[in-house]
Amino acid sequence: MVIAAVIAVVAVVAIAAVLLSQQAGPAAPRVKDVIIIGTTDSIQTTLDPCEAYDYLGVNIIQNMGEGLFAYEPGTAKLVNALAVSYTISPDRRIWEIKIRTDAKFQDGTPLTAEIVVWSWNRTITLNQDPAFLIADLIEKAEAIGQDTVRVYLKAPFEETYVKSLLATWVAFPVNPKTTPMEVVQPPKTVDMIGPYKLGTWKPGEYIELVANPNYYGEKPKTSRIIIRFYKDAQSLRLAVENGEVDIAFRTLSPADIKDIMEKGKLQVVAGPGIAPIRYMVFNLNKEPFNDKRVRQAIAYLIDREQIVNTVFMGKFAQPLYSMVPIGFLGHKDSFKERYGSKPDIEAARRLLREAGYSEANPLRIELWFTPVRYTPAEPDIAALLKQQLEASGLIKVELKSADWATYRTLFKEEKIACWLLGWYPDFLDSDNYVRPFYHSGANGWLRVNYKNPEVDRLIDEQVLQPTEQRVQTLARIQDIVADDAPIIPLWQEGQFAVAQLNVKGVVLDYSQIFRYYLLYAEVQG
Template identity: 25%
Template sequence: MTSATALPRIAMAALLLLSAGCAGSKQNQADTLRWGTSESPTSLDIAHKFDTASTLVQFAVLDTMITLGKKGEVLPSVAESWTHPDPLTYIFTMREGVKFSDGSPVTAEDAAYSLSRHNDPKVASQAASYTTMVKKAEATDARTVKVTLSRPNQAFLSMTALAWQIVPKKLAEAHPRDLGSPEVGTLGSGPFKVTKFSLTQGVTLERNPLYWGPKPALNKIEVRAITDPETLRLAVSSGEVDGTTDVRPGEARKWTSMPDVTTSFFPADNIAYLSLAVNQGPLKDVHVRRAIAHAVDRAALIQLMTGGHGSQADLLLPKPQLTALYGSASPTVRTYAHDLQAAKAELAKSAYPDGFTLATPYDAGDKFGKAMQAVASDLAKIGITLELKSQPTEKYHTQRMQHEDLAVQMVDLVYGTPDPGEVLPDLLSRASAKPQGFNFSGYGSDALDATLDDVGGLEGEARREAVTKVLTEVADQVPYLPLYHLDLPVALNKRFTGEISTWTINVLGAVRPAGV
């Protein structure tokens, strides 16, 4: 997930990007991409930061064993081929001659460890929900990795296309908790290598001359955080920044009117929702949660947050995953129309008929600030008072990943595969309800975990029935209130072009100078 996903930002007081007047030849400027983000990349390792800004850099630097194609299909990467001899076994054969950017060989031991480490409690991986089905990963010879699953899982390949970032075993073992930090860094075999990483000054990447694949079109990439949306837009408009995907859809008209910038949209593999911490205070009461669901004006939120580039979500899955599983016939579940009388009736059935007050932290630098204010206004109409507590970005996201003060959260996660087996365990398993997991609601049970296991192991109609069972339970119990699906934007200076779509993993690597 790349949880939209996604997360931590570090503000910068001024634009630190290169201006058009910087020294250097025209050729150097032509193949140097200056990329703006609304969040700072905070780790170069997916285990320690599975968020949009961080994975943006990770996937340009770190190879995965397999990857996804334009239609979401699984394709070879470091693994040139694989076999699936039985439901619990995958055997991967690695390419010859793949090297880390320092010249050391990428071994089967490195690859095997890079997968299994996500299940190591000492690592506390944020990608652990993607690998819970892995029982064992082992190198059986110099180029072969055997993966044994604890149970059959149809999503294994597509999920590991994201989570199986290959790092040196020796380096990762020495730094289980801080691999990828500015102090430790990382080492990859991808198309680019890191030449600078600072939490305040951003990341600089250069072309990796030892990369086994096609030569990247770009020679250099500079990534800088500009947390103020209008400052970022002006930087792109002036040419100080060449591209970004951090366009607020509600402000899309400002971007599409810029003369030297092409802003396009593609369907996101996202789900935006309210997370209700079912183990905390009044939110333990299902009637309270249903009252909240009826009270929130989702249509107004959709317009506020998407500016016409989104649609209402009634099911807790991204639209591309719903389409892949059900086609055009998604299941019918309990829904919650915006109806204050229905909301008050539900609240009257609860232990809090006169309402209550709930302290609710939110990210002061996040796009969801206005949305949380709108939610608070909606809930006030039925007697529920959200005491919104503005917090600095880093503090807020650290506390959220530690599962502290969760209460009511607004979350928008962007995923990476067409398989619902990626999302449902992430949001509903009890394993993911632990710190560093993304089950912020805390909802879960033995029975639900068993059904989630079924989702992974079943195929065809049986699988659809298992997913429908989960979605029906979520709609009835409301640990989450789905809000909207989104079309994601990408803005590029017309000096650049890029084939970026729903299933693009390496976004930076997909950009190239125009005409190349």
């Protein structure tokens, strides 16, 4: 009887367990511990915020640190980050900014106003490529107690403009305990205040970010991010299609993106096609580009619509006739007004003949491009530009290419005279599309060697003007530089990320910041 009773109880328990398991269904999904991002991009300098001026290096810094202000994800709205509150003097020249008292660096060192001031002074003193972003803004800064920074501005700048610049990575506080004042810091000592900190970094293979336990804010959705480097777009596409990476970001070709969208086995997340721009640069210290007639002739010959329709299939980019993109305050199609929207071969030939060129003595130029960094279609773009320029019958173009590290060195050391580049905004303001390119005090990084005192004056004036007057000044700037043509805008495009279907939190917005801390992927069990 006892044995029978035990058997009966066991049977009842077993049946109940089966029924409960049937009712409960499959196990709830869990969030993966790691997200792997594949890219053909690379880090070109260190991860020191005072020096970094390449997209990927800066983007990693933006996930490891933050400034007094930040862009709210998914918007162009500036919000407080390390700042708690601020006041502005009636003459707009002095700001007093209260900072958080609960923010700590990765080693537990508390943030103080003195550290903020020290970090800014270090950036300005070292004077690396992006230093102008705050060096042109700040006359002096001082700590008032532990939690207040007093900032004396060089001019009565508009409020949003100041916050935009203080939100840039060059204004991020760094830990003085691990950061040398006199030199750029080596990568492994990077210590900022942000959701992630640097893990393992094997250059050319991968870089790992791990959650920062001392971060005061919301913890990252995923505790580890691995950015894996691929040599070309074909390898990157295979990696995302085979599930080797969770996300492919920078850069697949327009044809790849279109094909992946049509197949529907992966998700394609598109950012607004407003801020990234592409352009051609001339070194005005080098012949033949020190002759404005040559630059203008080239401007007459470029067919942007052909590039957009052929390479980008008419849907992933749009022609650009100003360095100020469509959608930004004061944008004006100055190059279209000056040179037309279609090639004017006769106008180009007339200028080239005036400059001394002929069928027997054609203008010979090298056009440089880098084949992977911006798009795998870069060789096709360069070939189209060669075809367009040679249609004049008076120009011979030799195409030259180099990997990004070599390419960057070539134009920095002024060893090339005509090359293609791209630009992602440092902050969301039209000033960031004129000052870094045309102001003689800020365009040194580009080696364009363009100096126009009137343009310098207008650029300095426009950031102080009310909107209506500023639009007029920006229009004048765009008209002048279109005529001078030290740089030729080509097109603007959007950002695209290709991700596995279970990946969430991919936010691509106007700021161009890819926020790793929002990413997560759910898996069963």
